Amino acid sequence: TQLLEQSPQFLSIQEGENLTVYCNSSSVFSSLQWYRQEPGEGPVLLVTVVTGGEVKKLKRLTFQFGDARKDSSLHITAAQPGDTGLYLCAGANNNAGNMLTFGGGTRLMVKP
């Protein structure tokens, strides 16, 4: 069974601070996806990383896939209150259809 461990579970920071969320596994994934979920809604895809060592940027968000495709990180620069939400990483494998293995999530609160 593949597992994804996400840390930290909770993060409360002030507006303008930087933060990093980590997603680690002992298993290799074909791709790693990051989602954000807000209360009362389903997760919304932020990015998919596929290649080991890949770095993707989405405005103030930087996503990195580990060289061995077992881990990933999400870095937010100058966090804003609008970044508040539940961040989820999810791993996928080409031989498992659309099945996603999710990390436990990081609940982020950015205070103004």
Place this chain on the structure above:
Amino acid sequence: KAGVTQTPRYLIKTRGQQVTLSCSPISGHRSVSWYQQTPGQGLQFLFEYFSETQRNKGNFPGRFSGRQFSNSRSEMNVSTLELGDSALYLCASSLPVASTDTQYFGPGTRLTVL
């Protein structure tokens, strides 16, 4: 285009009852996956349907079942409800061509078992 819709949005049942949840995927999407989200276990994969066939199944008891219709709409059923089945049930749809295809999640059905 319209997103993934799930009905009902909220449901209250008692132990021992059964429940059916519905998911309408984005038009043109043929894959529908179901997930259970709880505070303790997070998001866990239930099953995936593609072209009316179950393609993958997670580690859930046989009380959890699903099906997909020819129009790609999907239903999941939980029989003999237990208190621990209280959760947010999410469905996600995608085309799919590859595992990297974007999955679009619906808002979920919040099930409370009393």
